[in-house]
Amino acid sequence: MTSTTALTDNPVLEADRIIDDRRTRIIVCCGSGGVGKTTTAAAIGLRAAERGRQVCVLTVDPARRLAQSMGLTSLDNTPRLVEGVSEEPGGSMYAMMLDMKRTFDEIVEAHSDPARAEQILANPFYQALSSSFAGTQEYMAMEKLGQLRKSDEWDLIVVDTPPSRSALDFLDAPERLGRFLDGRLIKLLLTPAKATRPFTKVINAGFSVVTGTLTKILGAQVLRDAQTFVTAFDTMFGGFRERADATYKLLQAPGTSFLVVAAPEPDALREAAYFVERLDAERMPLAGLILNRVHRAPGTLSAPRSLAAAETLESAPNGSSETDSSQASADAVAAAALRLHAARMSLGERERRVASAFTSAHPAVPVMEVPALPEDVHDLAGLRTVGASLSGEPQ
Amino acid sequence: MTARDTDWDGVRLHVVTGKGGTGKTTVAAALALALARGGRKVLLIEAEGRQGIARLFDRPPLPYGERKIAIGPGGEGETGDVYALAIDPEGALLDYLQMFYGMRSAGRALTKLGMVDFATTIAPGLSDVLCTGKATEAVRRKGGRNGHAYDAVVMDAPPTGRIGRFLNVSAEVSGLAKVGPIRSHADSVANVIKSPQTAVHFVCTLEEMPVQETLDGIAELRGVKGMQVGGVIVNMARPAVLPREELESGPDVSALAGSLTRAGLHSADELAKSLGDELAEHARRVRLQDGQRDDLAEAGQPLYELPLLTDAIDLAALYRLAAELRDQGAA
Ligand SMILES: Nc1ncnc2c1ncn2[C@@H]1O[C@H](COP(=O)(O)OP(=O)(O)OP(=O)(O)O)[C@@H](O)[C@H]1O
Ligand SMILES: Nc1ncnc2c1ncn2[C@@H]1O[C@H](COP(=O)(O)OP(=O)(O)OP(=O)(O)O)[C@@H](O)[C@H]1O
Ligand SMILES: [Mg+2]
Ligand SMILES: [Mg+2]
Numbered sequence: 001m002t003s004t005t006a007l008t009d010n011p012v013l014e015a016d017r018i019i020d021d022r023r024t025r026i027i028v029c030c031g032s033g034g035v036g037k038t039t040t041a042a043a044i045g046l047r048a049a050e051r052g053r054q055v056c057v058l059t060v061d062p063a064r065r066l067a068q069s070m071g072l073t074s075l076d077n078t079p080r081l082v083e084g085v086s087e088e089p090g091g092s093m094y095a096m097m098l099d100m101k102r103t104f105d106e107i108v109e110a111h112s113d114p115a116r117a118e119q120i121l122a123n124p125f126y127q128a129l130s131s132s133f134a135g136t137q138e139y140m141a142m143e144k145l146g147q148l149r150k151s152d153e154w155d156l157i158v159v160d161t162p163p164s165r166s167a168l169d170f171l172d173a174p175e176r177l178g179r180f181l182d183g184r185l186i187k188l189l190l191t192p193a194k195a196t197r198p199f200t201k202v203i204n205a206g207f208s209v210v211t212g213t214l215t216k217i218l219g220a221q222v223l224r225d226a227q228t229f230v231t232a233f234d235t236m237f238g239g240f241r242e243r244a245d246a247t248y249k250l251l252q253a254p255g256t257s258f259l260v261v262a263a264p265e266p267d268a269l270r271e272a273a274y275f276v277e278r279l280d281a282e283r284m285p286l287a288g289l290i291l292n293r294v295h296r297a298p299g300t301l302s303a304p305r306s307l308a309a310a311e312t313l314e315s316a317p318n319g320s321s322e323t324d325s326s327q328a329s330a331d332a333v334a335a336a337a338l339r340l341h342a343a344r345m346s347l348g349e350r351e352r353r354v355a356s357a358f359t360s361a362h363p364a365v366p367v368m369e370v371p372a373l374p375e376d377v378h379d380l381a382g383l384r385t386v387g388a389s390l391s392g393e394p395q
Numbered sequence: 396m397t398a399r400d401t402d403w404d405g406v407r408l409h410v411v412t413g414k415g416g417t418g419k420t421t422v423a424a425a426l427a428l429a430l431a432r433g434g435r436k437v438l439l440i441e442a443e444g445r446q447g448i449a450r451l452f453d454r455p456p457l458p459y460g461e462r463k464i465a466i467g468p469g470g471e472g473e474t475g476d477v478y479a480l481a482i483d484p485e486g487a488l489l490d491y492l493q494m495f496y497g498m499r500s501a502g503r504a505l506t507k508l509g510m511v512d513f514a515t516t517i518a519p520g521l522s523d524v525l526c527t528g529k530a531t532e533a534v535r536r537k538g539g540r541n542g543h544a545y546d547a548v549v550m551d552a553p554p555t556g557r558i559g560r561f562l563n564v565s566a567e568v569s570g571l572a573k574v575g576p577i578r579s580h581a582d583s584v585a586n587v588i589k590s591p592q593t594a595v596h597f598v599c600t601l602e603e604m605p606v607q608e609t610l611d612g613i614a615e616l617r618g619v620k621g622m623q624v625g626g627v628i629v630n631m632a633r634p635a636v637l638p639r640e641e642l643e644s645g646p647d648v649s650a651l652a653g654s655l656t657r658a659g660l661h662s663a664d665e666l667a668k669s670l671g672d673e674l675a676e677h678a679r680r681v682r683l684q685d686g687q688r689d690d691l692a693e694a695g696q697p698l699y700e701l702p703l704l705t706d707a708i709d710l711a712a713l714y715r716l717a718a719e720l721r722d723q724g725a726a
Pocket of ligand 3: 037038039060061062160161162163
């Protein structure tokens with residue numbers, strides 16, 4: 001690859017500066033689904049460890065082979081030392097996979113007496129909530145981050161965020177879960193019909209329509225489970241909110257850096273833009289944008305000229321002598337190579353156009369490009385390559 | 396009109412799943428277009444209201460309702476119509492309340508109270524059942540030329556990781572009301588989904604994770620009695636630019652330079668070297684792709700292949716992909 005012309009004119013994101021700055025205590029990698037959040041988080045963590053930091057990487061749903069390469073074979077919710085990391089400058093790397101159900105269970109166990117904890121854990125509604133509510137994973141990722149940070153065993157925590165359509169889910173889901181848990185309907189359900197509170201008739205009538213309809217659709221058992229759960233859980237609600245708020249504040253603290261990851265595609269960059277704007281509104285510290293899986297345009301021969309040359313070769317008259325035929329087959333190979341090159345150049349051009357939609361709206365956001373590697377990233381060597389690109393080292 | 400056999404004659408509900416970002420929405424739309432010929436009427440359903448279909452067809456967000464969105468390919472008299480519907484849990488719940496209790500306006504009031512959110516949260520299976528319910532209702536609806544309102548329904552479904560749960564409606568509602576309409580509703584949904592009328596197609600790119608997910612997804616669905624696994628649609632494939640043997644033997648850089656000079660290009664030596672590198676990288680990619688394709692073929696389902704298009708996906712591109720699906724017998 002000869003040319004390394006950047007897709008954008010934005011300032012360059014200097015990953016090493018962020019990693020080497022001891023004041024950086026948390027790096028959060030976010031972005032829409034499948035753009036490379038987990039890969040980036042692991043690559044940053046590895047690079048930081050090999051530059052002397054005591055790192056813990058919190059991953060969510062890593063690809064199987066990548067997890068194995070970090071020694072993560074079971075979902076046990078505790079950080080494990082990663083083997084094969086160079087310890088020369090005195091750093092180390094721990095990694096863990098988030099187990100959201102277990103994290104939730106642990107909160108319940110830590111905040112209620114054993115009998116009540118058992119009752120909650122066995123409740124079908126709790127089981128549904130802790131394993132499938134959209135938002136639980138995000139909440140638990142935040143919770144785990146809070147725990148890791150509080151333990152103060154690591155001087156840098158790199159957080160991967162759950163796979164979700166929208167990058168904003170990471171910020172919104174904990175709030176949504178909190179809102180749900182102390183929402184209006186739950187309160188209604190908790191309030192027996194002949195409540196001592198000054199309920200007006202209207203509300204009572206409205207209430208019976210609601211419960212009546214819910215019972216019709218969901219069945220009385222589901223509602224009863226929900227009620228039992230909410231009653232048992234009631235004393236913990238406040239704690240939930242408080243901890244979520246505390247972690248949210250942690251994300252606004254100066255030691256935190258957000259890295260937004262996007263592929264050079266319209267959807268991913270649109271999501272990245274929303275996220276960048278949101279971080280700004282929440283006064284959360286954005287380090288920059290990582291444009292992952294970029295196809296660099298190799299060389300300077302443009303797509304139209306390349307195609308024209310291919311056509312010239314393809315339309316050349318075919319001789320019949322032996323030299324002619326070997327020449328013809330060489331020409332066929334060259335024409336194929338030229339067409340391939342043209343497609344590569346067009347792809348690069350398309351990515352540049354797509355990226356510029358983001359950068360013209362956000363010209364001050366530092367950007368770093370990571371090229372698309374020919375293979376998936378599933379070992380430490382691959383992570384080192386990504387880490388080197390993140391730091392702008394020539395490949 | 397000559398009816399050509401396709402691999403899925405007899406299927407009226409095409410469910411399209413796949414790993415996130417592999418092209419489910421794009422392929423579902425192309426499949427709907429491919430099916431819309433010979434006067435057929437096809438409904439394209441988006442299951443998880445993100446308005447991907449509207450964006451793809453360059454339309455404003457679709458309301459909760461069936462609208463004509465495109466006409467099929469093919470010449471005079473040969474074409475058909477594609478209708479689109481974006482389902483959201485709220486609309487589907489209101490529909491349901493209306494259908495079984497005749498209470499649409501009460502339903503609206505409940506929406507304001509956040510009941511829809513609440514109900515779908517405490518019973519995560521509910522919105523899935525409402526969604527599949529809407530699709531199967533469209534499949535069964537009477538009318539049209541052949542007695543059916545729609546000749547085929549194509550559903551842009553949730554990703555592979557959720558598809559098993561999404562389609563397994565009976566299990567989904569097992570925790571819900573033991574009697575009443577939602578039960579019989581689920582049963583009638585299951586009657587369509589677990590029948591030869593329905594096929595679940597997998598969209599997959601030739602990369603490790605999507606291939607693994609596809610194989611896992613196929614295995615999962617095979618475990619559900621009555622469920623029909625459909626085709627595997629390989630998307631965004633990069634076709635080999637040269638025959639495999641020539642790619643394997645590697646480029647002869649000096650011969651390449653000679654050809655480039657004949658084509659009138661300058662600094663041919665330097666250029667030949669960099670084009671040679673690109674060709675070698677392409678060869679490597681093709682080899683990796685071939686490996687992934689072999690793994691997919693192991694599953695034993697029909698394979699179709701759509702190329703990676705370099706331009707943005709617009710209506711013209713969709714027709715191109717539709718023609719590919721048709722030529723390969725998928726529709
Ligand atoms: N620069 C790169 N070059 C080649 N492959 C890459 C690159 N970055 C990531 N990948 C591959 O892309 C796939 C998706 O990456 P990854 O799992 O990191 O994404 P993610 O954003 O965490 O996805 P999800 O939203 O599902 O959690 C993986 O197979 C990974 O190996
Ligand atoms: N054959 C193709 N050639 C080029 N680009 C394609 C092709 N198929 C899909 N794409 C592009 O890939 C991206 C993802 O496609 P699409 O939105 O259809 O995927 P999806 O599986 O529905 O994603 P999601 O999981 O987010 O719903 C889009 O930008 C789309 O334009
Ligand atoms: Mg991930
Ligand atoms: Mg989609």
